[in-house]
Amino acid sequence: MASKEMYELGSQASVIRDLFAYGQAQAAVVGTENVFDFSIGNPTVPAPACVKNAIKDILDTRESAAVHGYTAAAGDVAVRQGLADYMNTTYHAQVRADNFYMTCGAAASLTVTLKALVESGDDEVILIAPFFPEYTVFIHNAGAREVILPPDITHFQISLEAMGKAITPHTRAVIVNSPNNPAGTVYSAETYTKLAALLTKKSKEMGHPIYLIADEPYREIIYDGLPVLYVPEFYTDTIICYSYSKSLSLPGERIGYVLVPDCAADAQMVYAAVCGAARAMGFVCAPHLFQEVVLQCLGQTSDIGVYDANRKLLYDGLKAMGYECVYPSGAFYLFVKSPEPDANAFSEKAKKLNLLIVPADSFGCPGYVRVSYCVEPAMIKRSFGAFQALMKQYQ
Amino acid sequence: MASKEMYELGSQASVIRDLFAYGQAQAAVVGTENVFDFSIGNPTVPAPACVKNAIKDILDTRESAAVHGYTAAAGDVAVRQGLADYMNTTYHAQVRADNFYMTCGAAASLTVTLKALVESGDDEVILIAPFFPEYTVFIHNAGAREVILPPDITHFQISLEAMGKAITPHTRAVIVNSPNNPAGTVYSAETYTKLAALLTKKSKEMGHPIYLIADEPYREIIYDGLPVLYVPEFYTDTIICYSYSKSLSLPGERIGYVLVPDCAADAQMVYAAVCGAARAMGFVCAPHLFQEVVLQCLGQTSDIGVYDANRKLLYDGLKAMGYECVYPSGAFYLFVKSPEPDANAFSEKAKKLNLLIVPADSFGCPGYVRVSYCVEPAMIKRSFGAFQALMKQYQ
Missing domain, CATH: 3.40.640.10 (Type I PLP-dependent aspartate aminotransferase-like (Major domain))
Known part of the structure; x- marks a missing residue:
């Protein structure tokens, strides 16, 4: 007794959400430091100081209405x-x-x-x-x-x-x-x-x-x-x-x-x-x-230098291991070609190494995966062992 | 080259918005204190203190993300x-x-x-x-x-x-x-x-x-x-x-x-x-x-006593002048029967006295007007002369 279309939209599993939930569950098993979650695009760099300052200034100087x-x-x-x-x-x-x-x-x-x-x-x-x-x-x-x-x-x-x-x-x-x-x-x-x-x-x-x-x-x-x-x-x-x-x-x-x-x-x-x-x-x-x-806060941004450093670290690291990567010029995603045609199978192999990356089929681009690098830089470094082990399976 | 339906929805004049805008314009002509704007339902009672306290507490104790x-x-x-x-x-x-x-x-x-x-x-x-x-x-x-x-x-x-x-x-x-x-x-x-x-x-x-x-x-x-x-x-x-x-x-x-x-x-x-x-x-x-x-802020509210006092002031005041009012038990609106069948004509007469009230035709109830009393109590008192003058036109 509800719209079938809306029900389906509301109950569809989301690859990204499921990966994220899997990562949370795995962290409890193997430890947070051993899960490498590159699944979501939730900014990790804090809002710039102007945001907090603006809120406090507005609350202190203006009337509620x-x-x-x-x-x-x-x-x-x-x-x-x-x-x-x-x-x-x-x-x-x-x-x-x-x-x-x-x-x-x-x-x-x-x-x-x-x-x-x-x-x-x-x-x-x-x-x-x-x-x-x-x-x-x-x-x-x-x-x-x-x-x-x-x-x-x-x-x-x-x-x-x-x-x-x-x-x-x-x-x-x-x-x-x-x-x-x-x-x-x-x-x-x-x-x-x-x-x-x-x-x-x-x-x-x-x-x-x-x-x-x-x-x-x-x-x-x-x-x-x-x-x-x-x-x-x-x-x-x-x-x-x-x-x-x-x-x-x-x-x-x-x-x-x-x-x-x-x-x-x-x-x-x-x-x-x-x-x-x-x-x-x-x-x-x-x-x-x-x-x-x-x-x-017009004209201000979060510290994009953090994403830039992550980008270089990840791109250079993966390239050196033999991954084929699209050169990243913006946003905070690295697009990596799957070493096998089926990016879902590749992502599943990654998942077994607690490496959470998103197959790009739902983005209309089969054969690729999305690696979100709006993450802690330390996690990128810790993940390299897993990326290396993953690539070994294809060599 | 846009949806006709959406264009019409977006360009429709709103009785309430138009009255509010008229009030702002009139205030510049006759003075703010001589315009009695009962048109809108924007709460005038400030948010309770818990709102500001909660925001500051959250900003001071949690991380941005x-x-x-x-x-x-x-x-x-x-x-x-x-x-x-x-x-x-x-x-x-x-x-x-x-x-x-x-x-x-x-x-x-x-x-x-x-x-x-x-x-x-x-x-x-x-x-x-x-x-x-x-x-x-x-x-x-x-x-x-x-x-x-x-x-x-x-x-x-x-x-x-x-x-x-x-x-x-x-x-x-x-x-x-x-x-x-x-x-x-x-x-x-x-x-x-x-x-x-x-x-x-x-x-x-x-x-x-x-x-x-x-x-x-x-x-x-x-x-x-x-x-x-x-x-x-x-x-x-x-x-x-x-x-x-x-x-x-x-x-x-x-x-x-x-x-x-x-x-x-x-x-x-x-x-x-x-x-x-x-x-x-x-x-x-x-x-x-x-x-x-x-x-x-669960369980807390703005000071509803202010609306209650407004309610009594306005209801008693208009009743005494001979207006037929629906007894108000909740929200912050007084529903008043128009002294003539056409509430639009009545509201127009009110507008000439800088008294801004909303004909209820668009609410599906012709013959009535809505008087929003989420307003300054002093404005209600100042408005009584105009309400009186308006009623005189029907006696």
């Missing part, structure tokens, strides 16, 4: 103005407070944007493998269908040939996620330039704009001095979905935004639909205290 | 255990941690519950006028249709005769909201007993359970020593939607829960569907810091 009361549905206007100023200074974005809709985190940003854009059950949203598996759940919630582009396992950029073929009159949007979960790759300016040319041409052909949804929770977690690109500068019909979960290590606080820049086609209509979609799903407003916190 | 990290999707298990213990002690509820799903507030509790229960587009959800207008938006989001019971303007309880007629084979759920927004009334034990008998009989007749969704954000805001009733004690197939927005004056923080007690039909299946629905809509987890805060 001004801290904990409802904000406008789109978010406090001073917060949104602060965001606009920051984006204009940092990326020359030319945006206004009214282009921002504050959300309960990245997932909400996406569900709201998709529900705002999707018009009919025939609508299609293009995903580029490897992709975050919840995208398909969110697309179905909006009433559309996903069209999955096979991974470009040479460069982990975008196969424009495949994209060109995948676009149909039903294509409503394309989701890009750079820095990428799970591949740890970053799209180049060249990739965006070519993608923009293709989408512009195809939008004209199809007679309607194809929106680019840029899902950017890892925007600032980028290495080797690579530039952070402002996607609407390449393709005007872009909607940005952002979250502070990773940049400020606040995943549990559910705070982010949707940015519909004026340059996007029918921007005002899309923005109003974003407001309507959030209303329909019962979001009301983003958590108020953390709206104020992100305003006070 | 333990405060701001993801919790389980259903919420931190210690928080849910605390809630279960509290409900068991206070209401002999016999519930477990796993009966609770923490949400981003009352609206999320409802959208998630409705989406979990609705199986097909033929499904119907019964609303009892007067009702919170967003219910219809949430029902549509779940893909069902609302069936509206006319108000019982004699007692503002539930017309069981009307309910009996409204139930069809498609009836999936009934939403009750006591203490009631906008009527300020509270359902009696007698009402629940009779309702339970009817729903039990009709569930049998229809061959499937008809769920009762008890939307209880005002649960503890109740006067004259009236008891707080635990609805599943009357009707087992009850799902409780709760929020701390009003009881702890935290509407902007978006924290509440869905409680699916074991006594409800197919409880485990419904609970799993609640998990699935929250996942589909992108809720991920309820805000973490405030999950911990409500655990530390």
Whole structure:
């Protein structure tokens, strides 16, 4: 006596959650120090000091209703103005407070944007493998269908040939996620330039704009001095979905935004639909205290140097052992090619060594595993024996 | 190039929001002290001291990841255990941690519950006028249709005769909201007993359970020593939607829960569907810091005595002027009969006196207005001249 679809979604086993639970149970058996859990993407670097300072400052200086009361549905206007100023200074974005809709985190940003854009059950949203598996759940919630582009396992950029073929009159949007979960790759300016040319041409052909949804929770977690690109500068019909979960290590606080820049086609209509979609799903407003916190922490991040050090340690370590790894340029995931075609079998062998890594089949990229390195550096070092023993089985 | 339905939802004018905005604008013209804004239900009584103390204590004693990290999707298990213990002690509820799903507030509790229960587009959800207008938006989001019971303007309880007629084979759920927004009334034990008998009989007749969704954000805001009733004690197939927005004056923080007690039909299946629905809509987890805060504030509330004093002041004052008022037993709304049949015309006349009250047409109860008394007591006193002048127009 419940929705069968929702029941199934709610009871599905999750590879990542199951691995994490297995790790907790194993820790009790073999000791925490002998379990090497690279399964989840929960930031381990603490939130920067500005977060705690901001909360205390806000609590000490403002009245309760001004801290904990409802904000406008789109978010406090001073917060949104602060965001606009920051984006204009940092990326020359030319945006206004009214282009921002504050959300309960990245997932909400996406569900709201998709529900705002999707018009009919025939609508299609293009995903580029490897992709975050919840995208398909969110697309179905909006009433559309996903069209999955096979991974470009040479460069982990975008196969424009495949994209060109995948676009149909039903294509409503394309989701890009750079820095990428799970591949740890970053799209180049060249990739965006070519993608923009293709989408512009195809939008004209199809007679309607194809929106680019840029899902950017890892925007600032980028290495080797690579530039952070402002996607609407390449393709005007872009909607940005952002979250502070990773940049400020606040995943549990559910705070982010949707940015519909004026340059996007029918921007005002899309923005109003974003407001309507959030209303329909019962979001009301983003958590108020953390709206104020992100305003006070603009431009700050958790210590990304820790992730960078982990990245080098893990990448160099695994390469030296003979693992084939995708060079990680952003986020905190190392994408490793399974030494046997079946990454599930490989992950099972790893599990027997208490090494918890995620087969990328559910990310649309069989034959690879995701190794999350938002972990204690000491654990990476301790894990090398197990990684070595694992590789030995293939030599 | 956006969903027409979402665009319309997002661009609809809101009577309440428009009145509030008008009030802000008028204040600049005639002075804040000469505008009497009874339009919105934003709690004015500050959050109790335990909220601020809990936040500071948590920030000072725990590590960042333990405060701001993801919790389980259903919420931190210690928080849910605390809630279960509290409900068991206070209401002999016999519930477990796993009966609770923490949400981003009352609206999320409802959208998630409705989406979990609705199986097909033929499904119907019964609303009892007067009702919170967003219910219809949430029902549509779940893909069902609302069936509206006319108000019982004699007692503002539930017309069981009307309910009996409204139930069809498609009836999936009934939403009750006591203490009631906008009527300020509270359902009696007698009402629940009779309702339970009817729903039990009709569930049998229809061959499937008809769920009762008890939307209880005002649960503890109740006067004259009236008891707080635990609805599943009357009707087992009850799902409780709760929020701390009003009881702890935290509407902007978006924290509440869905409680699916074991006594409800197919409880485990419904609970799993609640998990699935929250996942589909992108809720991920309820805000973490405030999950911990409500655990530390169990059983505490804002100073309800302030609302009680406002209630008496306003009720006695308006009665003395000749207004016909529904006796307010809970929440912080006084429901007043319009002296002319058209409550919109009445509200317009009030607006000319800078008296901002909400016609109840959108609440499904034409001929009445809602007067929110979660306001400064001094404003109530200052408003009496305007209320008097307004009544004079009808004498």
